[in-house]
Amino acid sequence: MMKAAEPNISTNLISDVEAIDRVMLRLSWAARKQLAQELEQYNLTVPQYVTLRALRGAPAGCTMRELAEAAQQLSPTMTGIADRLDEAGLIRRETDLRDRRSLRVYLTRQGEQLMETLEEQRRSRLITVMSCLEPQERRDLIRLLDRFVNASLDQNQTDIHRSVVNE
Amino acid sequence: MMKAAEPNISTNLISDVEAIDRVMLRLSWAARKQLAQELEQYNLTVPQYVTLRALRGAPAGCTMRELAEAAQQLSPTMTGIADRLDEAGLIRRETDLRDRRSLRVYLTRQGEQLMETLEEQRRSRLITVMSCLEPQERRDLIRLLDRFVNASLDQNQTDIHRSVVNE
């Protein structure tokens, strides 16, 4: 008889999985919509924001290829995003003198200022939200979420560059 | 002197906020990429999947307007998404006989089967991931995450329809 050896634990795991599935879909959907809305006032899209963050977290003057990897984009996609960030005056691209195939990408001062503004705004919003949790609960949430995300994303090769998106 | 009254707690809150900011960006970005990749083999996009889930969670035969609300989309956007789901044979739209302005949307049998397949696939993947956590840790994660998401999204009006996206 190969029924579930431990019905309670098994049942709990299934219902846990359904609960986490719902909350994760909600996060990756509704949270993204909220971020998009927050960025809209600065005429910034989510991929553009991710790119700026990757750029900020990367060593100064990374190449287009490195930037594309860090932001998890393909080369042609990154070209388009960089074109628009460039046009908005948030980044600049300069030919690498030692390898004239490469472009070095930098945040402009305006880009740095925008990122500071956004960081301040995000921080104050998150402080409000996080205040709803006790200090110990906050640490638990971060620790467990980090373990979950690592386990979840390390299954795939999707997340090779998490150190950069993660800053 | 209005310095931080409790330096340790204050400092911890700031660093907690930075940690949660990173992991949240990572979730709403990398996790979405992973979902997109998982759906790709079925020629399904993330918005299409969210729509199918909302449809599955909604009472049978909801209107286009209700579906758009449930999936947090604008009317014209939902028309386009529904067109493609229709063309793929996953949903069907029928004129409401009592109000001929309205369309009633249904999952086709093919659509239901696809959703079952996807649910099975997601479940088995999540079971693997969740197994990395102890039962008590899983419950803690779900509880804390739920509280965080509610606090975070209830700030905005972004998430009016979480019951449906949430199923």
Added chain:
DNA sequence: TATTGTTATACTCTATAACTATA
């Protein structure tokens, strides 16, 4: 020949405005 980055192309999503049909 291999690499860097771009252009060309096609499709999807998103947002706004204008429109049709129904109520």
Added chain:
DNA sequence: TATAGTTATAGAGTATAACAATA
């Protein structure tokens, strides 16, 4: 007139293939 849904249009992201310049 108000509502349900669509079409029209434009911009942005995503993916593939082809290309130029450089190494």
